[in-house]
Amino acid sequence: MEDRAVGYAKKRKGNNGNYRYTACYLDIKGRMRSAGTYSNKKDADKAWQRQEVEVARGRTGDPGRGRQHFKDYVEQTWLPNHQIEATAREAYTYAIYRNIMPTFGSMRMIDILPEHVRAWITALKNQGMKPVTIRYQKIILSAIFTTAMDDQVTFIHPCRGVRTPPVVRKPLEIITPEQFDDVYHALPEGTFRLLAETEIDSGLRWGELSELRVKDLNLRTRILTVSRTVVELNPKFHPEGRHFLVKDYPKDKEYRRFKLSIQITEKLEAHISSANLTRDDLLFQMPPQDKPRARITEIPDPATLGRTEPNEKGRTYNHGTLSAYTAGRCRCDYCRAACTLYRAARRAEGKDNPRPRRVRETDGHIPNDWFRRKIWYPALAAAGLNSRPTMRDLRHAHASWLLNGGADLQVVKERLGHASISTTERYLHTLPDADETALEALARTRNRSTTR
Known part of the structure; x- marks a missing residue:
């Protein structure tokens, strides 16, 4: 092994005629670095010797790098080079700029200490942020x-040892077979x-379900292969500026059948x-959006339609009039039609430019939020359920019903693609009648004396 030159104190004369000493040392790459300038050689020697020890320990970074601001490090180094999924990058970016950057953005990296992180967590709590969200923000930081x-x-990790408010795990509310039928x-x-x-029937995640294609199902053996998933992104986070990104692996990064x-x-x-679907077609596709909504083309005499509810000023208006729509803020079919016909007449006279009908951009995949608002929530309302289960809750129900x-x-566990069996165990005894056998056993024991 080659002998490596040691550091030294470099003597130089200042503008005032006094001599000063710069502590010089070699970093791990053999580059000469400064550990500061001192008024005497003794202090300079101690400085370069301390730095040599740090280099030997493997702490070879340039101390000047820690003086950069948090905002600069995140924007110029961490976000561009940190290898994370596109959906995580989108969520992290929103969280950083909304909840982390306002507090730490202007601070230097070396100045951020655990006490600052504790104060930040307290501030988030006082703002009413939920404990689970606070924990998520701290995970990112x-x-x-x-x-x-x-x-x-x-060389200081300010998040270590800092606690967040406890997150209480609520019991799962599983939709029953009767509720699902409704x-x-x-x-x-x-x-x-x-x-x-x-x-x-399958317990798939939404991204896996909406990306299912004909080729994934073997109709003879009834075997379903889960090998892909699709995620929705803001186009600026998509590699090609689109809304949907198909990943060639599911969430657990392992195919399952x-x-x-x-x-x-x-x-x-x-x-x-x-549906005449081919091998590569999606099993469930977004329906056409170019079908115009049915509209009222003729409004009866407004005097026969009754009056609107009083507005904030206590005034009422005849239904089917423009005043009822604008001032009365009524959105019944006749008031909407009055506004629609008025705008159509203005466009026919060349006074307004027609606005193109808004449609949801999609490549055939069904957008998650569109399905919830347009299909799922109306069905829940019609079914009269007290709770508001999501499609993810159907995945929970699949596991619970099986167990x-x-x-x-x-x-x-293998059907759902869980990484740990402890995750699957959460679905044991989650249906409302799961404790019936235990209660029956308790009743038999308590009533044993009465049967003697």
């Missing part, structure tokens, strides 16, 4: 400083009923045949 320590930008029959007939039934029931397989086969019916825990 901690990831930034973990990378900064690895890059030797700073929602199922409230859904529009056709594709969306089949989509919901496929979800309850499982069998579907005979009933759902036959329905999917009939759907494929009737309640006696399915093997490991089999359910």
